[in-house]
Amino acid sequence: MSSPSDMTLDSIFSTYFWMSVIFHLSLAMSVVVVYDWVLSLPRELRLFWAGNARSLSAWLYFANRYIALFSEAGQLLVFVPWSAKGCTRILLATGIPTAISMLAQAAFHGLRTFALSQSWCLSIAVFALTCMPFAAALMDFGYHFTGAQVVDPIFHGCIPRLDYPLSLAHTFTILNRVCAIVADASLIILTWRSLHQHVSHVMTEKGLMGVFLRNGMIYFVALLILNILLLIVFQQPTLHARVTGDPASPTLSPISSILVSHFMLDLQEAYQRSSDIQVWDDSLCTSQHVISSGLIFVPALGSIAAHIDAPHLDTPVAETDSSAYVLGGTTRPL
DSSP states (O other): OOOHHHHHHHHHHHHHHHHHHHHHHHHHHHHHHHHHHHHHHHHHIIIIISSOOOHHHHHHHHHHHHHHHHHHHHHGGGGSOOOHHHHHHHHHHHHHHHHHHHHHHHHHHHHHHHHHHOOHHHHHHHHHHHTHHHHHHHHHTTTTOEEEEEEOSSOEEEEEEOOOOHHHHHHHHHHHHHHHHHHHHHHHHHHHHHTTTSHHHHTTOOSHHHIIIIIHHHHHHHHHHHHHHHHHHTTOHHHHTTOOSOSHHHHHHHHHHHHHHHHHHHHHHHHHHOSOOOOOOTTTOSOOOEEETTEEEOTTTTTSSEEEOGGGTTSOBOOOOSSEEEETTEEEEO
8 A cells, every 4th residue: 555655756756747748848849839930931931921922811820920939939038047027027928929829820710610611600609719718818917927937957947926726727728628629620520511522532632722621631630639638638637736827728829820820831822823813903893702623712811711612613613704703603793
């Protein structure tokens, strides 16, 4: 039979192990985000800075990429010795952008939902679900958010101190991960439902539709798996007595930012490569459409806000004039 001292020792070792995992994972994520940005910069310059990316696509990409980049680059500073006030300022300077970056990712989830379902109600619901981590992050700043310098064998740097009820923290961790899992699962289901009769064709297509569905499926399946894993990890009993707030959201946010950024780069590359783009003068039209492999684009959203006309995927695009275009035998005015 184990003695109380043995049980206490096991608890201490387990706590140190999981805290070490969290701290080193945070450092690794910061390095990965910066490294990924450096590798992706030439492609970004070609597609978004020098290319013909639409306004909302570009701004959404920049918000998702650079807010997260600023936040994660700043996270490297928490490992530098600071005073108590310096720790608080550094943590606020990195924590606020991290929370804001979650909004950009939520907006992308909402737009992709609308692209797949053509339903504002469903897209707003997914947007609201993916906004839950943002709301939880804002609550952290309302519980006497301060920073403290810690010198520990497994960690040396600034950590946040919150007057946060542990029961509330655990509830928010579960709620945030469940909402994210539901949102990601909804997007995966919508993707398969939209093209259940054309999977074999689209999964090998190199055009815009193939990128939109195939790559989107891969990225959102990855996010779904990560959300499930984080939900399991952060429910470890040894973490309940040590961790305040929702540690899962700041951990997943940089990974989500990288995946969404690459998905948007893939979309933009396919969008600009498409040979079926039809452009009308903005001064004459209140809206313009891009037709490519059955996808229809609103100009402000560019390669983001598409909707899929599934029944006519195999129907060629008809001739287009200055006042209307025909898709699958249906004439639609501009």
